[in-house]
Amino acid sequence: MRVNFTVNGRPQDADDVWEGESLLYVLRERMGLPGSKNACEQGECGSCTVRLDGVPVCSCLVAAGQAEGRDVVTVEGLADFAKQRAEHGGCAAGACGTSLQDAQQWQARGTDSQTGEGTQLAPIQQAFIDAGAVQCGFCTPGLLVAADEMLERTPNPTDADIREALSGNLCRCTGYEKIMDAVRLAAARQGEAV
Amino acid sequence: MPSNAPLGTPTKVTQGSPTKGGIGESTLRPDGTLKVTGEFAYSSDMWHEDMLWGQILRSTVAHAEIVSIDTVEALKTPGVYAVMTYDDLPTDVKNYGLEIRDTPVLAHGKVRHHGEPVAIVAADHPETARRAAAKIKVEYRELPVITDESSATAPDAILIHEGRDDHHIGHVPHPNIVHRQPIVRGDVASARERADFIVKGEYTFGMQDQAFLGPESGLAVPAEDGGVDLYIATQWLHSDLKQIAPVLGLPEDKVRMTLSGVGGAFGGREDLSMQIHACLLALRTGKPVKIVYNRFESFFGHVHRHPAKLYYEHGATKDGKLTHLKARIVLDGGAYASASPAVVGNASSLGAGPYVVEDVDIEAIALYTNNPPCGAMRGFGAVQACFAYEAQMDKLADEVGMDRVAFRQLNAMEQGTLMPTGQVVDSPAPVAELLRRVQAMPMPPEQQWLTAGEAADVRQLPGGLSNTTHGEGVVRGVGYAVGIKNVGFSEGFDDYSTAKVRLEVVGGEPVAVVHTAMAEVGQGGVTVHAQIARTELGVTQVTIHPADTQVGSAGSTSASRQTYVTGGAVKNSCELVREKVLELGRRKFGTYHPAWATAELLLEGGKVVTDGGEVLAHLADVLEGETVEIEAEWRHRPTEAFDLHTGQGFGHVQYTFAAHRAVVEVDTELGLVKVIELACAQDVGKALNPLSVVGQIQGGTTQGLGVAVMEEIIVDPKTAKVRNPSFTDYLIPTILDTPTIPVDVLELADDHAPYGLRGIGEAPTLSSTPAVLAAIRNATGLELNRTPVRPEHLTGT
Amino acid sequence: MxxxxxxxxxxxxxxxxxxxxxxxxxxxxxxxxxxxxxxxxxxxxxxxxxxxxxxxxxxxxxxxxxxxxxxxxxxxxxxxxxxxxxxxxxxxxxxxxxxxxxxxxxxxxxxxxxxxxxxxxxxxxxxxxxxxxxxxxxxxxxxxxxxxxxxxxxxxxxxxxxxxxKADGPQQYSKVGTRNAMVIAVCAFGLALHPETRTVRTGIGSAAPTPVRAKTAEEFLNAALDEGGFWDNGKVITPSVAKQFADLCAAACNPIDDVRGTASYRRHAVGIMARRTLTWTWESYRGTAARSEGVA
The missing domain is CATH 3.30.465.10 (Uridine Diphospho-n-acetylenolpyruvylglucosamine Reductase; domain 3)
Incomplete structure (x- = not known):
């Protein structure tokens, strides 16, 4: 079947989608957006968290056909999404997002020692780097989408609030302490900026 | 102790480099930006035009003869390009393995554990591949399952592996025992006579899974030269290569491996998973083949931590001194050997813990059974032993009537202590000090669930959001533990790494390129390598080349060894590059300044300077158009094998220590636990990147917490089948299960190691588990001789 | 598909x-x-x-x-x-x-x-x-x-x-899992007080082939509350009544052993949750009653 929806502000379509495919599979394998991660496919780890019409969901549990006509934000679009939110209080339709061509460039890049230079990041993304909240990084995209949405709703979270909001995102490397630091840091910077 | 124990060569310690971003600073990850934007390419993210999807058919039973395999229907499925079984393997090499090549690439005649690969399929869509695999008919004739020591070593036991010819078969008491290592020192029988108190215990350690978040995956691309390019997540590229190439019938230079992004490892990627399968299908079909396990398959696709039974007897005098230790450690290695021999070596040689005990008789064995294969996981062998000896220390302290921490401190080893293997601990061993530090940390406040309003904050209580208590039945407990782990490969293994370092001038700026085959699995090795290059070469810009097999082996990202060994290799290669640069400088500019010939020269801030700080030349001028490049191997001081009868020998290159204090709150009626705080003190020798060091300690601590209260692969003892291969039923700690983890880092240099550093990754995983168990015992008064502890154990139901 | x-x-x-x-x-x-x-x-x-x-x-x-x-x-x-x-x-x-x-x-x-x-x-x-x-x-x-x-x-x-x-009185819900978040129930218990009809109702999860009510326990408690005039006098429920109610709730279970927990633990835990949720709801009822009607 054919599926059309908006990803990171841009209309996208996919053909020959098998009816049992998840939104996660379509994003990763058909749209060149592998940032959302597949770690459990059963809604237990949060690595595939995206925003579906603004709401954080596990994209592994969304049938691709259910995304028809909906608006999806993935980690690849998070920086633009945050920028739009800061400037306009929301993401103007079609105005934000990474082009498909840009998004597919991931394959060509290797690791180098450029840290955060020249790349526009959302505050939560920068905070994760600064606080040492990234190790293997596999849980990071889902955590970023979830944490960003939590700070949008709850600008001054308590530690218990942060833990509750992120309790659907498993991390195996960090023991979560640096993730807590990162969210506290992003909240504090957000407070300073206002 | 052996008289020929080698002495290490002290390495020059370069402290406080003035070049920004050098060692000792918390520089940020070079891959951080890519990882937060979703652009970092993990092995499961690889994509290729025209690629096929591979699928593995696995055995549905644990132990059976294969009567027949019928692939006809699968091959007829539209979209299927290849179906392969054992009969399709291209060469005579049909097995692989880390040390013992006992693991079939595809099952031949027999399956030995639940989930063993039997056939592989390549198709144009993963669903097509799954449907085709489901059409393969395998007829099994089931055999009795061997699941424990008594069934494995029974006189009439079926041999898991017939006709063993590996190098352990000569010294094991039964062919279903992979390896046996005794450690015998002194005279336990007479020491026992001196004991005023004797404490015996039998302990059980459950099967833990690494549960890395990025499942096994990779992409194999057939090349025009008949070879194959493999993009893969692994812990050791060259070890994989040595196992893959012979099965494919290709020379090693035709199997080109590149490390892709690795979503965590923790030991679970030391063995091969889908590497050979993807290559076989790619070479068979002539098309790129991608294989990605789902979480269910991942539980069958890698080895787990050895479950263990541990039988311990300690004695102590009235004044609290340990008299002796007699211990027997039985590790279940499952169907294939994997890292079992090394796990046996660690469990036995570290089985006494970080304590002075002169009369010791320890035996460790690993079994072959039909349970899931077990091998490397963070802290292997030492983790299981630590759980047992720390429980013993608490019981002994109580018997003697001493404070539990004071008892440990009284018996703590220190620099100069003899290990039960006869090896002298020849660098700092601050065991008593680590305990003092965790004990001195402030205690977390009581009853943090109380709020200003009427309602309790359930998020601060055992049971959490499930709203099981508002404070009823909740009792606090405190527990302590300390552990000892070896660093690097032991027992005479030639443990080395290779680094290629290039220095050149790009756009007027000196740039260093560091190329190693080190697997970055999240630990931050890439961060540290750049820091070392900055410190040694005095440049700001360092590029880390992607890891591949175009450079020599780096050894495995395991055994807490990469910063030590590959870090050491990078340091060494940088030093060699520096010598060449200075040589160039002397040739070009030596006549202009006498210091070129007389002074100790350094590279700092892009310049050649004297140790007094005088600038002699800019690197750009020294190098001009030239590039200096060195690829060199580096090894730590050699170790030696343990004597097969006495276990004596200089077996380990370095020891590392951590201590924990756990504070828990237990709902004693429901048997639910909330860990409130897990404080850790660890000696790291030298923190090359303090932020990363703390991150490693907190992560390791949390994995220890997991196996204390929730993590266990449950195997049905009647069928040897795994009952909980999913994240729904194999639970790992969420952020609401994880406490605050204050960390106190000591830096007591080991003069044998680069910069004085100590491997850090594993030690925090050891003592975390027994500390949590001790705290739960403290809260409940229960004996609790197994981990993980479950609600039914705490409620007697 | x-x-x-x-x-x-x-x-x-x-x-x-x-x-x-x-x-x-x-x-x-x-x-x-x-x-x-x-x-x-x-x-x-x-x-x-x-x-x-x-x-x-x-x-x-x-x-x-x-x-x-x-x-x-x-x-x-x-x-x-x-x-x-x-x-x-x-x-x-x-x-x-x-x-x-x-x-x-x-x-x-x-x-x-x-x-x-x-x-x-x-x-x-x-x-x-x-x-x-x-x-x-x-x-x-x-x-x-x-x-x-x-x-x-x-x-x-x-x-x-x-x-x-719509609730006409306090309601509570507890669930036992072996993790503090994101966990499938080992067993669960729901309790609702219905002051208008002077009845209580229960619900038990994961402790029988289907979700069930503990009807015998409900009948016992309805009778005990009625006999003791508890709905009117708002007294603290006596420990023996709470215990009997908890035991009857546990007895209403027909659980199995599985990877998430043992049958006997499930019975035990349902009893504990029944007693606790009864305390919480009843204390809440007494508090509300005390505020609205001045009953001590």
Whole structure:
């Protein structure tokens, strides 16, 4: 079947989608957006968290056909999404997002020692780097989408609030302490900026 | 102790480099930006035009003869390009393995554990591949399952592996025992006579899974030269290569491996998973083949931590001194050997813990059974032993009537202590000090669930959001533990790494390129390598080349060894590059300044300077158009094998220590636990990147917490089948299960190691588990001789 | 596999009538896991996420008519006064991401004994509004669960809504899992006080082949509260009454041993939860009564 929806502000379509495919599979394998991660496919780890019409969901549990006509934000679009939110209080339709061509460039890049230079990041993304909240990084995209949405709703979270909001995102490397630091840091910077 | 124990060569310690971003600073990850934007390419993210999807058919039973395999229907499925079984393997090499090549690439005649690969399929869509695999008919004739020591070593036991010819078969008491290592020192029988108190215990350690978040995956691309390019997540590229190439019938230079992004490892990627399968299908079909396990398959696709039974007897005098230790450690290695021999070596040689005990008789064995294969996981062998000896220390302290921490401190080893293997601990061993530090940390406040309003904050209580208590039945407990782990490969293994370092001038700026085959699995090795290059070469810009097999082996990202060994290799290669640069400088500019010939020269801030700080030349001028490049191997001081009868020998290159204090709150009626705080003190020798060091300690601590209260692969003892291969039923700690983890880092240099550093990754995983168990015992008064502890154990139901 | 996308409730009913084997999917929590893990390959997937009616709720005089797909997050945030037990249960469901999409209709459709909503619905008193092209019927919650993962729906029926009695007294919900968040119930317990009828109702999850009420325990407690005049005098419930109630709740279980817990632990834990939730609800009732009527 054919599926059309908006990803990171841009209309996208996919053909020959098998009816049992998840939104996660379509994003990763058909749209060149592998940032959302597949770690459990059963809604237990949060690595595939995206925003579906603004709401954080596990994209592994969304049938691709259910995304028809909906608006999806993935980690690849998070920086633009945050920028739009800061400037306009929301993401103007079609105005934000990474082009498909840009998004597919991931394959060509290797690791180098450029840290955060020249790349526009959302505050939560920068905070994760600064606080040492990234190790293997596999849980990071889902955590970023979830944490960003939590700070949008709850600008001054308590530690218990942060833990509750992120309790659907498993991390195996960090023991979560640096993730807590990162969210506290992003909240504090957000407070300073206002 | 052996008289020929080698002495290490002290390495020059370069402290406080003035070049920004050098060692000792918390520089940020070079891959951080890519990882937060979703652009970092993990092995499961690889994509290729025209690629096929591979699928593995696995055995549905644990132990059976294969009567027949019928692939006809699968091959007829539209979209299927290849179906392969054992009969399709291209060469005579049909097995692989880390040390013992006992693991079939595809099952031949027999399956030995639940989930063993039997056939592989390549198709144009993963669903097509799954449907085709489901059409393969395998007829099994089931055999009795061997699941424990008594069934494995029974006189009439079926041999898991017939006709063993590996190098352990000569010294094991039964062919279903992979390896046996005794450690015998002194005279336990007479020491026992001196004991005023004797404490015996039998302990059980459950099967833990690494549960890395990025499942096994990779992409194999057939090349025009008949070879194959493999993009893969692994812990050791060259070890994989040595196992893959012979099965494919290709020379090693035709199997080109590149490390892709690795979503965590923790030991679970030391063995091969889908590497050979993807290559076989790619070479068979002539098309790129991608294989990605789902979480269910991942539980069958890698080895787990050895479950263990541990039988311990300690004695102590009235004044609290340990008299002796007699211990027997039985590790279940499952169907294939994997890292079992090394796990046996660690469990036995570290089985006494970080304590002075002169009369010791320890035996460790690993079994072959039909349970899931077990091998490397963070802290292997030492983790299981630590759980047992720390429980013993608490019981002994109580018997003697001493404070539990004071008892440990009284018996703590220190620099100069003899290990039960006869090896002298020849660098700092601050065991008593680590305990003092965790004990001195402030205690977390009581009853943090109380709020200003009427309602309790359930998020601060055992049971959490499930709203099981508002404070009823909740009792606090405190527990302590300390552990000892070896660093690097032991027992005479030639443990080395290779680094290629290039220095050149790009756009007027000196740039260093560091190329190693080190697997970055999240630990931050890439961060540290750049820091070392900055410190040694005095440049700001360092590029880390992607890891591949175009450079020599780096050894495995395991055994807490990469910063030590590959870090050491990078340091060494940088030093060699520096010598060449200075040589160039002397040739070009030596006549202009006498210091070129007389002074100790350094590279700092892009310049050649004297140790007094005088600038002699800019690197750009020294190098001009030239590039200096060195690829060199580096090894730590050699170790030696343990004597097969006495276990004596200089077996380990370095020891590392951590201590924990756990504070828990237990709902004693429901048997639910909330860990409130897990404080850790660890000696790291030298923190090359303090932020990363703390991150490693907190992560390791949390994995220890997991196996204390929730993590266990449950195997049905009647069928040897795994009952909980999913994240729904194999639970790992969420952020609401994880406490605050204050960390106190000591830096007591080991003069044998680069910069004085100590491997850090594993030690925090050891003592975390027994500390949590001790705290739960403290809260409940229960004996609790197994981990993980479950609600039914705490409620007697 | 075919993917059916009805745009309205009528279209959904027509599709289900035409394809009775079609598997309804809304939040995807159960269905997608089964597809992802190759446990199920339905002929038709019937996507209900376009049916707006299912995402709405109406608060009436007696009942809340809760659309089958109203996400748990919405229940927690908007219906806590009317449906306190269900709101508490909703908060224990999986993770925030799942609560954002999953609803009670999925729990009822799957009818797993471990579904988090069931004990709360049993305790509050509810009816399932099932509809097909043949018509609408209300199925009492007590008659809804017919076996392990089986329910009273006909093949052509879909769940439109659940009608839950508005709380007229305190309600509580507890669930035991071996993790402090994101965990499937080892067992769960719901309790609702109904001061208007001077009755209590219970619900037990994951401790029998289906979600069940502890009817003997309810009858015992109803009688004890009545005899002691507790509803009027607002006295503290005597420990012996609480213990007897807890024991009877435990006795109402018919659990199994599985990887999540043992049968005997489940019985034990249900007893503890019964006693605690009784204390919490009764203390709350006494507090409310004390404030409104001045009863000590």
């Amino acid at each position: 075919d993917f059916l996308r009805p745009a309205s409730w009528e279209e959904a009913l027509a599709a289900k009538a035409e394809h009775p084997t079609a598997v309804p999917i809304a939040g995807g929590t159960d269905v997608m896991v089964e597809i992802n893990f190759d446990h199920r390959r339905p002929e038709y997937l019937l996507d209900l996420t376009r049916v707006a009616d299912l995402y709405e709720w109406e608060v009436g005089e007696e009942n809340v008519r809760l659309g089958a797909s109203v996400p748990y997050t919405q229940i927690m945030e908007n219906l806590r006064p009317e449906l306190p037990g269900l709101a508490l249960a909703s908060h224990t469901v999986a993770s925030p991401q799942i609560r954002n999409r999953g609803g009670v209709g999925g729990n009822l459709g799957t009818a797993s004994p471990a579904g988090d909503a069931h004990p709360a619905l049993l305790a509050a008193g509810a009816e399932v509004e099932a509809e097909s092209v043949r018509g609408t019927r209300l199925i009492p919650i007590d008659a809804f669960y017919t076996g392990v993962k089986r329910n009273a729906l006909a093949p052509d029926e879909l769940i439109r809504a659940v009608h839950v009695k």
